[in-house]
Amino acid sequence: MRIVYIYDAVYPFIKGGVERRVYEIGKRLAKKHDVYWFGLNWGEGSPDGIEFYGVGRWKNLYKNGKRSIGEAIYFALKLLLKFKGKYDIVDCQQFPYFPCFSAKFHSMIRDIPLVITWHEVWNEYWKEYLGNLAIFGLQVERKMSKITENNISVSRLTQRRLYSIGVHSEVIPNGIDFKRIQNVSKKDEEYDIIFVGRLIREKNVDLLLKAVRMVREDIPDLKVLIIGEGPEKERLVKLASILDLSDNVKFLGFLKDHDEVISYLKSSKVFVLPSKREGFGIVVLEANASGLPVITLDYPMNASKELIIHGYNGFVSSPTPDHLAKYIEISLSNRKKFRRNCTKNARRYDWNIIAKLTEKFYERVLSKR
Template identity: 45%
Template sequence: MDETLKIAFVYDVIYPWVKGGVEKRIYELAKRLARKHEVHVYGYKHWNGKNKLKRNDIVYHGTIKPERIYSSGRRAITPPLLHSIELVSLLKREHFDVIDCQAAPYFPCYASKVSDSTLVITWHEFWGDYWSNYLGKAGLVGKVLERGLFSLTDNHLAASLKTKKDLHNAGLRKDIIVIPNGVDFRRIQEIEPSSHQSDIIFVGRLIKEKNASLLLKALALIKEEIPDVKAVVIGDGPERQHLESLSFRLGLQKNVEFLGLLKRHKDVVAFMKASKVFAFPSLREGFGIVVVEANASGLPVVTVDYDMNASKELIIEGKNGFIARVDKRDFAEKILIALENRRRMKSVSRNIASKYDWDEIARELEKYYRWIL
């Protein structure tokens, strides 16, 4: 019988207090690994009371309580730095078989080196030169910190083939294993559709990189073909006010509804199941779990062909979705094609999504941990 492993996942934000893709991956994998192994998660202290708590057989360790995670629409720099300082003292106290640290925001990876545990760095994106676009001259610091992770360990995982290629192109010559993100496929099948029906749905944090404005501009063109077209936008963020104003300027008051952040994941899936096409014009994705969730819900996905958008790798053109140019007319055209063909694409989309079930991905990750040990 295989021996029990002691595993730590290190990041900054923690699910379910913060509901993003990386934190959801950690939660789903930790929950499954905890059935056989001792699993710990280190991150911000989102809760009140003691710094350490146990839920679903996972031991959570909280460091700092940040006043805000985002600043001017970007992740704030100070919280992860303070978080990493706390991590140094916490990780020194315990030995783990494996510490699986998420690459960004970089500081925690350096902090994890104080431990004598085997370090794995999981890459969801590699930014490289994009740091200059993101922060100008100050981006050089991010670029140096990011590249410095190459030498911290021999054990590197990538959440997508695109990220693996980016790392190789940047000069990381060590073995990089791809272990993708996933979905709870069976649970999604059990969720009933919402009574709130729509034609098009978008789900994501409302930040510039998600590019939801392209959807609104495309929707104005789709309205010329389908005057009563209905779209829903699920999510919140610094761009929400701008997007709501844009929808008014485009005359879409009766066509698009902003539902904000939904607390329960099953409600998001229920809204997907009550829609027809998932529109995802994001310009920057390390993977795109929500694309697989949409496919698992039976929706074809329309995304965009952009260099930093790894979610386009999940699309088999004409089978489970379409890839459009970053252009409102082409995006609108692909949505119209998806609407027309959604019935024949429904079962194919589900079949493709079934290959990304979290149970199988957790098994692959466990095999990887045992292999490096």
């Protein structure tokens, strides 16, 4: 097959969950198929085994902590003008919406089946994200949901939300490189609690800090590591100081080397992901593969809670500091019990398995022609 992926952000220049999925699946399929990627130019070179086409340049994906609408429109227009080549199938990532319409145009005029991979369905979240312009975002999402019958959801939550607007999809989750994680060595310095993620409001790290203050009453020398950058960092550092946690909490910043992130996970005891909204949560699986139980929160738009079997490989907590603190203490006192369960759960999501599921999905789409 000649497979083409469409997504503006390109791994390894940008290291988010969507671009990581395209990269990991694409490089595995490239061993048997011809794989291409249309995106924006972020640096020199191409992802492993994938032929890359950059259709333009843009400085920042984010503006004021949110995805730039201007960038999304720019990429869609550039894609419309510069898409080229003959392919058997096109897989366009659903976000940031506008490029999917460009992909649909080329799919129609070139008679190529179009697949949309859905990472989230926002529905009512548009009100929080765009305020008075929410109806615009909602209409774009609804119209885009009808452009193909070939839809992949990365989580059951996304599948259910698509079904609620009349769209059928097949779940093919994100994954991890299980073997590579096992080969990474841990750091010398140990931490009790670790968080990895972008420091934005929806990650809800302030609730974690409030829970940490409660846990510290029983564990005075508690050590917490927060890895990541974002517009909330300054506020969170101040909050840690106000809560008298400066000696307990370390803000490490963004790490370019992903193996170093894994190394810090392996040197920690519990991973906490307090997000209000997650399209999947690859880092949950990476933490499990590193032997860590994961605690996440019971929010309606948090798909990462689907990766947790409560009491087996972690906990799904009520979104309050006291409940989160309770599960942190339980996890810290039962590390050996969780370790085997966590690695067993994570093994099921190896990227090699996910790539094969994706390949079979493409073959079924082509067989319908």
